[in-house]
Amino acid sequence: MASAALAPIEEPQRRRSTLLTVCPFILGNEFCERLAFYGLSTNMIIYMTKVMGEDNGFAAIQLNLFEGTCYLTPLLGAWLADSLWGRYKTIIVFSGIYFGMVLLALSAWLPGLTPSPDEYASPLQNAALYTSLYIIALGTGGIKPNVSAFGADQFDEADPKDRREKTSFFNWFYFFVNIGSLLAVTVIVWVQENISWAVGFAIPAACMAIAILTFVAGSPLYTHVPPTESPLSRVFKVVWAAWKAPRGLSGMSQAEQGDSAALSDPLLLANGSAHGDGLYGGSQYATLSAEAVSGMGRRTQSLQWLDAAAEVRVAGGARRFSVRQVEEVKLVLRLLPVFGATLLYWTIYMQMGSFFVAQGVLMDRSVPLPGGRSFVIPAASLSMINTLAIVVLIPMYDKLLVPLLRKLGKPITLLQRIGWGLVVCVASMLIAAYVEWYRLKLFHSGYYEDGAADGAAAALGHHPKAVEMSVWWQVPQYLAVGLSEVFTSIGQLELFYDQAPDVMRSCSMALQLLSVCIGSYLSGALVLGVSVVSSRWDPAGQGWLPKDLNQGRLDLFFLCLAALMFLNLLLFLWVAARYEYKAVEHKRVVLPRSQQRPPLPRPPAPARSQPVASLAASVAHPQAVPGAAGSVPSSPAPAIFSRSVTFMPKSPAMPAPFR
Numbered sequence: 001m002a003s004a005a006l007a008p009i010e011e012p013q014r015r016r017s018t019l020l021t022v023c024p025f026i027l028g029n030e031f032c033e034r035l036a037f038y039g040l041s042t043n044m045i046i047y048m049t050k051v052m053g054e055d056n057g058f059a060a061i062q063l064n065l066f067e068g069t070c071y072l073t074p075l076l077g078a079w080l081a082d083s084l085w086g087r088y089k090t091i092i093v094f095s096g097i098y099f100g101m102v103l104l105a106l107s108a109w110l111p112g113l114t115p116s117p118d119e120y121a122s123p124l125q126n127a128a129l130y131t132s133l134y135i136i137a138l139g140t141g142g143i144k145p146n147v148s149a150f151g152a153d154q155f156d157e158a159d160p161k162d163r164r165e166k167t168s169f170f171n172w173f174y175f176f177v178n179i180g181s182l183l184a185v186t187v188i189v190w191v192q193e194n195i196s197w198a199v200g201f202a203i204p205a206a207c208m209a210i211a212i213l214t215f216v217a218g219s220p221l222y223t224h225v226p227p228t229e230s231p232l233s234r235v236f237k238v239v240w241a242a243w244k245a246p247r248g249l250s251g252m253s254q255a256e257q258g259d260s261a262a263l264s265d266p267l268l269l270a271n272g273s274a275h276g277d278g279l280y281g282g283s284q285y286a287t288l289s290a291e292a293v294s295g296m297g298r299r300t301q302s303l304q305w306l307d308a309a310a311e312v313r314v315a316g317g318a319r320r321f322s323v324r325q326v327e328e329v330k331l332v333l334r335l336l337p338v339f340g341a342t343l344l345y346w347t348i349y350m351q352m353g354s355f356f357v358a359q360g361v362l363m364d365r366s367v368p369l370p371g372g373r374s375f376v377i378p379a380a381s382l383s384m385i386n387t388l389a390i391v392v393l394i395p396m397y398d399k400l401l402v403p404l405l406r407k408l409g410k411p412i413t414l415l416q417r418i419g420w421g422l423v424v425c426v427a428s429m430l431i432a433a434y435v436e437w438y439r440l441k442l443f444h445s446g447y448y449e450d451g452a453a454d455g456a457a458a459a460l461g462h463h464p465k466a467v468e469m470s471v472w473w474q475v476p477q478y479l480a481v482g483l484s485e486v487f488t489s490i491g492q493l494e495l496f497y498d499q500a501p502d503v504m505r506s507c508s509m510a511l512q513l514l515s516v517c518i519g520s521y522l523s524g525a526l527v528l529g530v531s532v533v534s535s536r537w538d539p540a541g542q543g544w545l546p547k548d549l550n551q552g553r554l555d556l557f558f559l560c561l562a563a564l565m566f567l568n569l570l571l572f573l574w575v576a577a578r579y580e581y582k583a584v585e586h587k588r589v590v591l592p593r594s595q596q597r598p599p600l601p602r603p604p605a606p607a608r609s610q611p612v613a614s615l616a617a618s619v620a621h622p623q624a625v626p627g628a629a630g631s632v633p634s635s636p637a638p639a640i641f642s643r644s645v646t647f648m649p650k651s652p653a654m655p656a657p658f659r
Contacts, residue, residue, distance in 0.1 A: 018154050019165040023172070025218025026151045031176040032211030033098070033143055038184035039204035040104060040136070041067070043192050043380040045354050046361065049547070051108070051197060052129065053120045056552075057531040057545035060354040061524040066133050067350065068520030071513050073141025075232065078510065080142070082230035087150040088222060094142020095212045100135035102205045107132055109198035145513075148173060153225045178391065182384055189378040231507045238309045238321055238329040245308035303330045328504045331582060332511070335496055338579065339511050341572040342418065345488050346519020347526060348425050348565055351432070352383060352481050354523075355545075355554060356474065359436060362464055362549055363471040364449070382474055389482030397486050414495040415576040421488025422569045426562050428480035433558035435473050443467045443550050464548040501584055526564075530557055 044066070048059035081090040107113045107128040115121045121129075151169055155162040184204075192200030306329060312320045360379030367375045405412050412420075442448070448465040493512055500508035527545065534543035534553070544553040 017165065018156075018162055019169055019172075022154045022218060022221045022223075023151060023169050025214055025221070026147060026154070027169075027172055027176050029211045029215040030147050030173060031180045032207040032214065033095075033147070034177050034180035035184050035188075036098075036101065036204035036207040036211065037136070037140060038181045039188035039207070040101060040201055041070075042185050042353070042383060043189045043200075043357075043378065044133075045357050046193070046378075046380060047108075047197060048129075049358070051114055052125070053115055055531075055545070055547045056355070056358050056549060057527050057543075060358075060527045060545075062130070063354050064350055064520045064524035064527070066137060067353070068517045068524070069134060069137040070140050070144075071517035071520065073138050074145040074513055075141075075510055077142035078145040079230045079232050081146050081149075081227065083227055083233060086224060086227045087146045087153065088219075088224055090142045091146050091150060091215065092212075094139050095208075095215065096139075097135060098139025098143060099205070099208055099212065100132060100139060101201070101208055103128070103132035103135065105198055105201035105205050108196075108201050150222075154223050156223075178387060182387060185381050185384050185387075189380045193378050194376075231504050232510060234325065235329050235332060235504070235507050238306065238326055239333075241312045241320060242306045242309040242326075245312055303333055306330055306333075328501045331584070332500050332504045332507045334580075334582075335499060335508055335511060337575045338415075338418075338492070338495065338572075339515055341568065341575045342422075342488065342492055343515055343519050343522060344565060344568040345422060345425055345484075346516045347523040348429060348561055349481065349485075349489075350520050350523040351429075351558075351561065352386065352478070355557070356382070356432065356477065358549060359432070359439070359554060360471050360474055362466050363439065363469050363473065364466060365471045377471060379471065382471065382478060385475055385478040386482040386485075389479050390485055393483060393486045394490070413581075414491050414498070415579060417491035418488050418495065419569070419572060419576060421484045421486070421491060422565065422572055424480055424484040424487060426565045426569065428477050428484060429558050429562035429565060431480055432474075432477040433555045433562065435477060436555035436558060438473075439467050439469050440550070440553075440555060442469050448550075464550055467550075499582055499584065526561075530560065 045056075045059050045063050048054045048062065049056060052059075054062070077090055077094060081087045085093070107125075113125055113128045115125055148170070151173060152166060155166040155169070157163060188200055188203055191203065306326055309321050309329075310319060310323050310326045357379045360382055363379075365377045365379060367377060369375055402412065443465070447468045449468060492515070493509075496508040496512050531543050531545050534545070534556075535541055537543075540551075542551055544557050546552045
């Protein structure tokens with residue numbers, strides 16, 4: 001008995017930190033991958049014009065098509081991860097495709113794959129360039145939507161420590177993304193312009209190899225969530241079923257509606273209306289009744305033709321889709337008007353990576369150094385001003401502006417936030433137009449450097465001279481674009497995330513990615529149209545966007561964009577005045593998990609996904625939705641059907657393309 005009393009009590013083994021043991025492999029992968037991507041894409045318009053000898057307009061079109069495809073392929077990667085392969089396999093397969101960026105480095109290094117200084121690119125040389133670019137666009141589609149969500153999978157929602165560490169993970173995730181992009185637009189861009197394009201493309205390829213090795217090295221430690229049904233497939237199936245259903249099938253009796261609603265656990269807590277208040281009124285929500293707090297709410301009155309999908313039967317007479325599933329699809333489709341009214345924003349945004357850079361090349365980029373020397377800033381490096389502006393402005397918005405407006409009794413809604421961003425976007429184009437007008441005025445007055453802007457352009461027979469005007473004049477337009485992102489880009493992201501039910505969040509986030517994609521394609525179409533029309537009007541046949549922008553009218557192109565953006569703003573105001581907010585109940589879901597890492601002591605996980613009751617305040621409006629007593633605070637974790645495209649914490653401190 002004495003020996004038993006003296007026996008040491010074995011303490012339970014402390015569980016290792018997921019953030020410190022597993023996530024470094026994922027964070028290292030993301031850092032290297034973003035460094036690789038922006039190392040080759042940021043300066044691509046300069047490569048196309050300097051090395052490949054393309055006109056500025058044509059180069060901008062090709063760059064817009066490439067960037068648009070980079071935002072289209074993530075929909076494929078998300079679908080494969082959710083439905084077939086799971087995130088781990090999807091990331092591995094597409095990383096192998098992504099490593100095809102080696103072809104880009106080879107195309108810049110091997111003799112014969114780039115034109116001579118006095119020649120234009122041949123079809124073979126163009127094929128080598130664009131094949132490698134679109135291989136990269138395909139590769140990024142499997143990584144962009146899945147790495148952040150795969151990192152979220154590593155944290156067990158049933159464990160309080162993991163829930164706390166998940167927030168820290170995303171803080172570090174966005175930190176490494178920003179650091180990778182910052183190094184890309186400074187160090188790698190400088191190497192490309194001052195040492196060698198082949199070396200400047202080889203460094204991103206090497207970084208991608210390191211990213212793959214880092215990710216694979218952590219394989220024994222990863223936790224895996226098995227694939228289920230893709231929410232993208234769900235939307236398509238519901239819409240198709242409603243479209244093909246016989247007319248008149250959607251009429252349900254009141255009894256059927258009540259039974260279906262009870263069985264499907266309705267997701268609407270309140271049905272507030274913004275009618276009459278519009279963009280500047282703020283939606284007012286009725287006081288929630290006990291029935292609403294418990295989860296009951298009115299069904300969506302719009303898009304009633306989709307109700308027919310709830311009446312489609314399978315063999316045996318069971319419904320193919322529940323009323324809840326149809327209502328979830330409705331909430332996503334109701335975002336389409338806002339989606340359409342914000343497409344042009346991304347068309348304007350894409351100018352930062354194309355014509356802003358081309359404009360900066362023809363300005364004085366030298367910075368004096370001690371000893372009489374000078375340093376020439378790469379024109380593409382000025383995009384870091386946009387990055388830094390966002391990092392600074394987001395905390396100011398969240399910690400200063402929003403509390404101040406609430407204190408003044410004028411809280412800002414998400415639609416108001418988007419609308420003000422569109423106003424700032426118009427201002428950014430007006431600023432860019434003024435800077436270009438003044439630059440052209442100096443050029444035609446003879447205030448330009450004696451030599452050509454670059455040797456390659458001079459060898460082509462075009463002599464675009466840099467004007468004696470500091471490139472720092474571009475800072476206000478970059479800052480304005482950054483401010484517009486804080487309002488419009490992140491506001492759009494939060495609106496799409498907040499106004500969709502948990503199981504449909506990836507579909508609403510897919511809309512955000514798709515809007516960037518379509519906006520980029522529209523930018524290419526707009527540049528092509530302006531080039532063709534302005535060339536016909538110009539007696540010299542050069543138009544507004546020739547190879548030598550000193551002989552063009554880029555300022556008029558920017559004014560044209562400002563006018564289009566103003567008209568788009570009026571359209572957005574009309575849409576916002578008719579948008580009806582929904583207060584949506586968001587639930588934390590414990591996902592089924594399979595582990596490869598050694599088992600560690602932890603509370604037993606449920607055998608299947610179980611929602612944890614939680615009433616979260618909707619961020620689509622300033623009024624908080626009151627929660628039930630004793631409810632658990634909502635987690636940013638996505639639900640089981642919404643993992644690939646969606647997983648974003650509130651207000652990511654990063655430019656839109658870096659997400």
